[in-house]
Amino acid sequence: MITAERKPLEEIIACVAPFRKVLLVGCNECVTVCAAGGRKEVGLLASGLHMALLQQGKSVEIREHTLERQCDPEYVEELNSLIDGADAVLSMACGCGVQTIAGRYKDKPVFPAVNTKFMGASERQGVWAERCQGCGNCLLGQTGGICPIARCAKRLMNGPCGGSTKGSCEIDPDTDCAWQLIWDRLKALGLTENYVEMIPAKDWRTSIGNGPRKIIREDLAE
Amino acid sequence: MTFQKRLAAKEFVVLAEMHTPKGVNISRLVNDARKVKGKVDAVVIPGMDNGIMRMSALGGGVLMQQQGIEAIMHVYCRDRNRMALQGDILAAHVLGVQNLIVAHSEDITEGDHREAKPVNDIDEVQLLEAIGKLQKGKDMEGFELDGIPSFNTGCTFGPYTDPKSMEAQLKLAKAKVEAGAKYIITPPVFDMEHFKGFYAKVKELGVPVIPTVFLIKSLAIAQYIASTDPGAHISEDVISRIRKSKERELEGIKIAGETIAALRELAQGVMIQTLGWEYKLPEILDAAGI
Numbered sequence: 001m002i003t004a005e006r007k008p009l010e011e012i013i014a015c016v017a018p019f020r021k022v023l024l025v026g027c028n029e030c031v032t033v034c035a036a037g038g039r040k041e042v043g044l045l046a047s048g049l050h051m052a053l054l055q056q057g058k059s060v061e062i063r064e065h066t067l068e069r070q071c072d073p074e075y076v077e078e079l080n081s082l083i084d085g086a087d088a089v090l091s092m093a094c095g096c097g098v099q100t101i102a103g104r105y106k107d108k109p110v111f112p113a114v115n116t117k118f119m120g121a122s123e124r125q126g127v128w129a130e131r132c133q134g135c136g137n138c139l140l141g142q143t144g145g146i147c148p149i150a151r152c153a154k155r156l157m158n159g160p161c162g163g164s165t166k167g168s169c170e171i172d173p174d175t176d177c178a179w180q181l182i183w184d185r186l187k188a189l190g191l192t193e194n195y196v197e198m199i200p201a202k203d204w205r206t207s208i209g210n211g212p213r214k215i216i217r218e219d220l221a222e
Numbered sequence: 223m224t225f226q227k228r229l230a231a232k233e234f235v236v237l238a239e240m241h242t243p244k245g246v247n248i249s250r251l252v253n254d255a256r257k258v259k260g261k262v263d264a265v266v267i268p269g270m271d272n273g274i275m276r277m278s279a280l281g282g283g284v285l286m287q288q289q290g291i292e293a294i295m296h297v298y299c300r301d302r303n304r305m306a307l308q309g310d311i312l313a314a315h316v317l318g319v320q321n322l323i324v325a326h327s328e329d330i331t332e333g334d335h336r337e338a339k340p341v342n343d344i345d346e347v348q349l350l351e352a353i354g355k356l357q358k359g360k361d362m363e364g365f366e367l368d369g370i371p372s373f374n375t376g377c378t379f380g381p382y383t384d385p386k387s388m389e390a391q392l393k394l395a396k397a398k399v400e401a402g403a404k405y406i407i408t409p410p411v412f413d414m415e416h417f418k419g420f421y422a423k424v425k426e427l428g429v430p431v432i433p434t435v436f437l438i439k440s441l442a443i444a445q446y447i448a449s450t451d452p453g454a455h456i457s458e459d460v461i462s463r464i465r466k467s468k469e470r471e472l473e474g475i476k477i478a479g480e481t482i483a484a485l486r487e488l489a490q491g492v493m494i495q496t497l498g499w500e501y502k503l504p505e506i507l508d509a510a511g512i
Contacts, residue, residue, distance in 0.1 A: 204339035
């Protein structure tokens with residue numbers, strides 16, 4: 001999922017303070033799972049903003065609404081009945097959701113209330129960790145299901161840098177060395193021959209090398 | 223007189239662009255440069271900003287200095303992060319390169335290493351600010367330098383296709399000047415009337431404006447530019463002139479010479495771009511009466 005963290009309240013206040021009526025929009029998908037921008041967080045932020053703005057002697061009317069999926073134009077249409085009553089939109093979705101609203105309602109300023117962080121997985125309750133950088137050409141089959149691009153600090157493709165200690169990355173003892181994990185896993189799977197097979201210089205065109213990416217499914221596209 | 227001093231004295235400057243080799247054979251670069259030594263004020267050494275992997279601009283710049291030819295070195299953001307950029311810039315000063323151009327770089331997909339990962343850690347305005355900071359004895363993080371470099375730094379006016387994108391580039395050029403660019407190199411001039419209007423706007427930025435004069439090597443190139451780059455304003459008259467000429471290469475040289483001569487009356491200098499035909503530079507200079 002896409003993970004996010006709420007921005008500091010002061011930063012959000014600076015965005016919405018100039019407006020009288022703000023539509024605060026959450027999302028029921030990834031940001032709900034990582035407890036950054038779902039219905040519950042929308043309510044909490046609205047209360048926090050009310051109190052903070054009142055303390056500053058400002059009155060901003062905040063209307064709350066949480067969409068099923070903010071990155072989907074079909075669901076964003078739900079805002080049609082609310083948008084005219086708002087001077088600005090404050091989105092608690094990831095950057096995809098913010099941009100979908102900005103693209104749909106071109107005359108409304110839209111501000112992000114969260115910082116979108118990474119594509120990650122839940123490690124345990126309340127902890128999410130980066131697992132994928134969306135490089136567009138998945139190598140997990142060769143690397144024992146552990147991604148060196150997302151999980152090695154140096155994004156090394158052919159073995160560790162030599163800086164790890166007891167299986168931890170040199171940049172942070174709480175971060176696993178991806179290549180230690182890869183080796184352990186390949187060994188457990190009896191696939192250590194994968195380890196010595198050199199991965200050639202990566203073709204980054206499938207990632208950030210070729211500009212903004214798009215998937216067009218001819219069988220589905222209207 | 224150095225390039226910087228000529229600019230300060232408002233004298234017309236003549237710059238010639240020369241590319242480094244794709245390899246280590248420097249004989250052509252050195253020979254071509256020697257042929258224009260004393261005839262041009264400085265040689266501009268691009269890096270890989272057009273997307274083609276070749277010897278670095280720092281290497282080419284130092285080579286020019288070793289030949290007693292003043293070098294202007296391109297620096298650009300696509301291939302190096304802020305650390306590598308600052309490191310190369312410090313090295314340039316130590317090795318005698320006194321002039322920099324913060325250049326626009328083509329997208330990585332336009333070059334010959336299309337699988338490479340573009341860097342773009344900082345942008346051109348931020349790089350100009352970083353160069354300014356280095357000249358005040360600090361790196362981008364504010365750490366003090368042991369020995370302070372100095373440069374005469376300019377920038378390029380980015381490519382544009384229509385009045386709207388020209389306005390956007392104009393705003394960006396203003397930001398570049400505010401960030402420390404002391405001169406501006408413009409895209410090639412193919413139409414003097416269009417250039418006059420453009421020049422009037424760029425001149426308002428308050429720094430010397432040096433237009434590029436591009437050698438049209440063939441009819442095909444002229445037609446290609448006309449069909450793919452509407453911002454170039456290459457007229458049907460120019461294309462027709464080359465088409466009708468019995469010696470098309472010579473016609474291209476004449477056109478470049480005439481453009482340079484016309485610009486002498488208007489701009490602060492010219493930057494002659496021949497893209498691989500640097501050996502033709504003496505003929506172009508002759509045609510221009512330089």
